[in-house]
Amino acid sequence: MDNKLLEVSGLTMRFGGLLAVNNVALEVNEQEIISVIGPNGAGKTTVFNCLTGFYKPTAGQVIYRGEPVQQLPGHVISRKGMVRTFQHVRLFKDMTVVENLLVAQHRHLNTNFLSGLFKTKSFKKAEAEGIERAANWLERIGLAEFANRQAGNLAYGQQRRLEIARCMMTQPSLLMLDEPAAGLNPAETDELDELIVELRDQHKISILLIEHDMKLVMGISDRIYVVNQGCPLANGTPKEIQSNPDVIKAYLGEF
Amino acid sequence: MSEQFYYFLQQILNGVTIGSTYALIAIGYTMVYGIIGMINFAHGEVYMIGSYAAFFVLAGLAMLGIDSLVLLLIAAFALSIMITSAYGWSIERVAYRPLRGGNRLIPLISAIGMSIFLQNFVRLAQGSRDIAMPSLITGGWTIGPADAFNVTLSYMQVVIFVVTFISMTVLTAFISKSKMGRACRACAEDIGMANLLGINTNKVISITFVIGAALAAVAGVLLSMYYGVINPYLGFMAGLKAFTAAVLGGIGSIPGAVLGGLILGITEAITAGYFSSEYKDVVSFGLLCFVLLFMPTGILGKPEVEKV
Known part of the structure; x- marks a missing residue:
């Protein structure tokens, strides 16, 4: 059985001369925790905004449960079961x-x-x-x-x-969390960690996570996508990502 | 008790009467502003249409030979509310919804256009002369000494107090208890988020306009019977006064609109009673200037926080 929940391919978002998101591809299966990481300004939140209908992507396809949703207004997308939070509490x-x-x-x-x-x-x-x-x-x-x-x-x-x-x-069947751990203390982050895993295991939903807290990301993600300056850089399991030389270079700079 | 006291009491009673109808109209301004952040300058005209609707219902039923006071009143309120709500709903649908999402100035201009359109529409259809409303409720109580100034409380004033009170109670219950009221409050706080959580925000906005228009209709029926005349221009001044009341109380806040309406009504009555009735508009709009200058968020309004 096909258990793909969300399939994104060739997602591109251009603001005038600025290429904020360039040819990003993502795949989320049912009951998975997927993280999107990348340095500040990498275009992670822009990806979220494209997926949830805040922006109309310049190019690319967003397929949710086998149905293209990239041109639909935000409330229609959310009614289909893709719900998000924002970087700041709303x-x-x-x-x-x-x-x-x-x-x-x-x-x-x-x-x-x-x-x-x-x-x-x-x-x-x-x-x-x-x-x-x-x-x-x-x-x-x-x-x-x-x-x-x-x-x-x-x-x-x-x-x-x-x-x-x-x-x-x-x-929802896909919960999109934009930096949920920002501003939390370590104890609160642990509680959040537990809650997200519980959402996947007990409530049977998938979670797409943008997060800077590497301990949280590496601990709970099934797979991780790395974005740098709008371009996809790498994807794989937390282990693969941690040892990927391109990722280390993007985060720490060239030696 | 002294004559001065009776005189003062009379002014307060008059002020509360007129103030409570300002409050009814002001709620329409404040609710619309609370949700979509726009001043619906056609709201005064909606109130005027409420008065005309009441006149036609009363005249029509009188022609049919119905003279039961209770029946006439119920019919006047019910039909006027229905007709006026339909106007409120259509105004939003035709003049504001297509412009939503753009610059905030554009719907404002559209509202002024709508106001001019409605005023002239009624003027062309019904003529610009005053129309006398049938006075259904006459008489009242007189309190005080027979040989000096005494206080009169007309039955019509009592009707105004009671109907206003009932309307406010129903509105408060709706806003605080019902599911739709909850959605209205959510939209007032963060309409984008409400939309994302699956609330049909277009429907909430329509309902807000309908509620505002219904309350304006109530005010229209009451005030047209109180004053006894209606004309196509009465919406302009009433709209400005109610807008002043809404700003005074803090625009966006429903209790603020009620408080603002009462303060404005009492201020006007006292000005008219102790100085000159010609100055009452000067004082009320002076009050508006004062509020805008020194407390722009009004009495119960919250300071505007810049949204990031």
Whole structure:
């Protein structure tokens, strides 16, 4: 059986004279953790933006579950199951923690305005299920006691975890995390590490990760893609990457 | 109690009456601004259309020989809300949605164009003369000594307080409890992220316009009965006043719009009562200038943080 989830080939993004992404190819299978690494400014986030419809790539194909998605608008792509986070936390800061999780289930809570107005049985049931899903996740990420607190008042590491839980509420099959460990302390990074592995093993989803924390990347990735100055440099298992002379050169410079 | 006190009390009552209708209109401005960051300058016209819709319903039912007050009021509110909401929805669909994503100035100009269009559309269709609204609710209570100044509280004012209060309560419940209200709040905070999480943001924006128009219709029905006349130009001034109220309270904040409306209404009533009614507009727009200069985020607004 073909278990390819995402297939990217020849992805190119040009901003005027700047070639930000040049002929990048990627492959993500079901239940895999794939990392994209590279020095600052290598074009990793631009790749993400092309994949999730923020940018329309200049050339190349993005095939998700056998279907080209590169020209679709962002919300359509996310509804197909590709959901991302950003380098900076983008929670709804004025809403409570649990509301952040409920609002992400908007499309799945199958209720309409009238049934909400009259609080019909099906509405109450759908709301209760939504709250239960949210509660399970809050329990998992250790935020159950903060459920009714404003999301903006959480500690930074908690906000990061809440953001991942919020993405999971949309029931994705590919979760794209842009530098999730940035700004976390070592203990929080370990928790994140555990959470990402759990997403793959228990929730059966794939994760595409951009990260600078090499300990995290090398520890959990199934495969790694290295990008340098917009061009693909290498790809392989963490072991292969660590011993690849081109990669070492790109990171440390020529000797 | 002294005569001065009664006089003051009367001004406050008048101020709260007019202020609560400003608040109803201001909510439309503030909700639209909160979600798409644009000032819908055609909103005053939407309110005017609400008044006209009420007039036609009342006149039509009177011709059919219906004279039950409750029935007339319910029909006037329900039909006016429906017609005006349809206008609100269509305005967004026709004049703003195609321009979304571009420069913020363009929808603003489109809004001013829409305002001119609607005003002249009603003027051509209905004539520019004042139309007298049938006065359904007359009479009131008088408090105070018979030989000196006494306070009058008309039944119409009571209706305005009650209807405004009900509208605000329903709106608050919708925003804070319902699933769609939750989506509205999410869109107000970060519309791009809401979109990515699978919320249909176009629908949320449409609903915002419909709610704003519905509240403007309520204000239209109430104020047209309170003043007793309507004309195609009344939306202009009411729109500016409500905009002032929204800015005063902090644009983007719904409680702010209510507070701003009440403050503006009371300020106007006191100016009219103690100085001269000709100066009341000077004072309210002076207040707008003052707020814009010294507290640009309004009373309950949050300071604008530059988004990275």
